[in-house]
Amino acid sequence: MSLLGPPGTKLPLLGNEAIARGVLEAGIYVVTGYPGTPSSEVIMTLQEYARELDMYVEWAVNERVALEVAIGAAISGARAMATMKAPGLNVASDPLLSAAYSGVDGGLVVYVADDPGPHTTQTEQDSRWYAKLAKLPMISPSTPQEAKDYVKVAVELSEALQLPVILRTTTRVSHAVGDVVFGGIQRPKKGGVFKKAPERFVRAGMDWNLARHKWLNAQLARVEEVAERYGLNRVYGEGELCIVSEGAAFNYIYEAVVERGLGAKLVKLGLLYPLPRRFLLENLKGCKRVLVFEELDPYIEEGLKTILYDAGLHVEVLGKSTGHVPLEGELDKGVALRALGLEPPPQSLKAHSVPRRPPPLCPGCPHRFTFLALKRAISRRGYKLSEVPVIGDIGCYALGVYQPIDMLWTEHSMGASISMAMGLKLAGFDKPVVAVIGDSTFYHAGLQSLIEAVNKRVDVLVVIMDNEVVAMTGHQSTPAWRTSETGRELKPVSLDELVKAIGPSELRVVDSYNLDELERAFTELLDKPGVKVVVSRHPCALLEARLKGVKVRFKVEEEKCTGCRACLLATGCPAIYMEGGKAHIILEDCNGCGLCARFCPQKAIVVAG
């Protein structure tokens, strides 16, 4: 697949790949962000073309930094984009609100992907409220084609209004494949001109801030009119029943209406903030009842009620407040049919109840070694596993919550492990507390937490699980890399030196695959006073296997295996399963770490071939 095809090319693209093509068509020069499902593929896709097209496409240390870099570029006239998942927008919200007052010159697009379901996110956050909070225009596509087209719309709106524009998707748009027809590519628009204008860019002057707030409100009053020519808001069909929808939800209700041949007027919104008041009133004035079909919070529903009330229209609004549409979880055509008072299609085959398959740590994962060493050290120091909280963070190692690893007590927000562990200790928790955090999460937000813990002299064991990559989201670069994905030469920022500079009472660096040394370090440090840091370092096994191949793999010698399950119960490795009273290793999935062989009492697990 090449993203560089001429106008008219039709390709099936993932929503995020379509957005990447949209970036090329919109002439965006700076693209930066922090990896987060379901937003990561925009940057991952563009990085392949960055050199050839002379663009800046790089991962940033976190979302706040990414957005600030993009703002800096845009106030000098460059076209820029920052990408993130929904919780990333929380991290970036500080610069977002100030950027609304300062405004931009080059188009600035803030791409945020929400996750109804949720499939891979800690909350079902509805980022549409951020548009209202930050007072910034927001547009929302329903399909990969629209996702591509709306990038250019966002850039043009941003430049016409001098405001950052938020492009918002959900999982079923950003991770849906659909056929996309290309438009023309523009040369990336660089900047480089920045005139001093403190009244616009300095938020320390309160009179200036008041003046810019007035300016912002005046710009917002123009959005519907300026956006009109892009046809973001559309009407489909005619009928007594009126429906307002947007994003992925629109697809479900549209298919339900068409499939059942209902006479309904479907109003699809692409502009979500400010809600298009004139368009809504014009198209809903004849309606007696309006069903609002949207995912997550009743955002349109509440806004629409205000608009109708202000216009003196007495229209019954059905939606989440009336119980027609659920407040939690993702929607589908079945929910759409029920909201319309219809039954979903019959289900003729009975569903079987099958044990769940939560995602485990991968075969060969270095985190498995770290967790097992920690488990043994806690026991060795005479504590029960149920006495020593392991305060977790965001990353692959959060999968250590599942059986049989079963080690994680919390997982909240980026960087929270060390600071929450600190809170536990200072509140009076009298047993040892362990914080575990990955390398990228440490750079992202853990650094400040470690500064706080060291500075306040709390007693906590901090384990930095360094696999030298942002693994969970698909192997993106960290600040420790020498060369970025686009071939840009980087100055590596050493994690060990950073930690050393903060000044914990102890710092040990151990290869994660060295189980005995890890266990020794944890045993020695677990209940010592002060902040003790162990960097458990080994490259991500999945990435290593992909880059270098797997040198040894293991197999089970069936005649020796007694089916005791020790290998499986100790490691939970997904390359191992039991069948016919014997353990089996899926050869092509084995990454050759050999951990299972250590636990086999029969020495039945040996190097294959």
Place this chain on the structure above:
Amino acid sequence: MIVVIVRILIASVGGQGGLTLARTIAEAAVVSGLSARTGETLGMAQRYGSVVSYVQVGTEVYTPKFLPGEADYLVGLELVEALRNIHYLKESGVALVADEYRPPFTMSSERPQSTRAEILDALKSSTSRLLVVPARRLAVEAGSARALNMVMLGALNAASKLFKHSVVEEAIKRALPPRAVEASIKAYYSGFKYAESLLEPSK
């Protein structure tokens, strides 16, 4: 006007190539002048968790997913995952399932352990329209165990007759990395022939 020609649910264990299979079908749809829409669960579930891809092919397709009871085909790359999703099939739907058994940790660690035969029996009792394919063997013969997904693409195309062989070959070239193309095409034909011989025994 929405016209969905076929709905396919692909059930797999993360890492087996379910997403690539969905993408290859979408490519084939576009190569043959049709429209496709898929819905995926990427990210965390990708790594050895349960993965489901919804694939719809038609002249105009809107939704990224469909409902239980709506699938024309269930393509299972693994037995347990096929059983987990069997209710997605409509009454006349066909299940094409690889004879690949990878019980999740909870099934593997408990006693007595569930067996391959139990899962197969449960599948058989659910639907008579079931074709079990020795996909691993055929994939290894074609050159790579990783081509199991392409064996199942062959089985799907034998059952559905959705695409011409030349269209599938082109789609494989577009969707897979160059080094995997040769084994993938071989695996596709091998899956096609295996399924065809069972579906139309008279020929």
